[in-house]
Amino acid sequence: MNYLILKSIVDATISGFSCRNCGARATDKDIQVLGTAGNALNLEIMCPHCKTVGVVKAEVNLLPPGGPANREAHAFFENLKNSIGQGGVESGIRDEDILAIRESLRNSVSVKDLFN
Numbered sequence: 001m002n003y004l005i006l007k008s009i010v011d012a013t014i015s016g017f018s019c020r021n022c023g024a025r026a027t028d029k030d031i032q033v034l035g036t037a038g039n040a041l042n043l044e045i046m047c048p049h050c051k052t053v054g055v056v057k058a059e060v061n062l063l064p065p066g067g068p069a070n071r072e073a074h075a076f077f078e079n080l081k082n083s084i085g086q087g088g089v090e091s092g093i094r095d096e097d098i099l100a101i102r103e104s105l106r107n108s109v110s111v112k113d114l115f116n
Helices: 001-017 072-084 096-105 109-115
Strands: 030-037 040-046 053-059
Touching: 001 030, 001 040, 001 053, 072 096
Parallel strands: none
Antiparallel strands: 030 040, 040 053
């Protein structure tokens, strides 16, 4: 797995993590990489306060270009990939991005539409 993608996943995990038990925030020293396989990643997070352990499973996949149902999703992921390659993603995933992808998926009538 590309280091920049791994770093982005870890950073996103840290920014969105709060312990389900005590609400404490984690830092990168509280995360252990359990394993990677291709585009998949397993992380273990230990709460620095109460020591509750959680597991995060992530997978990075890029949609193939083409059909109208996934054009916006593909453009978003290409921009994300380019941003990672240029040194980082400051803004992260915005609500508008998720809504645009959701709308594209809602407009497809079959799974085949996603790949045509």
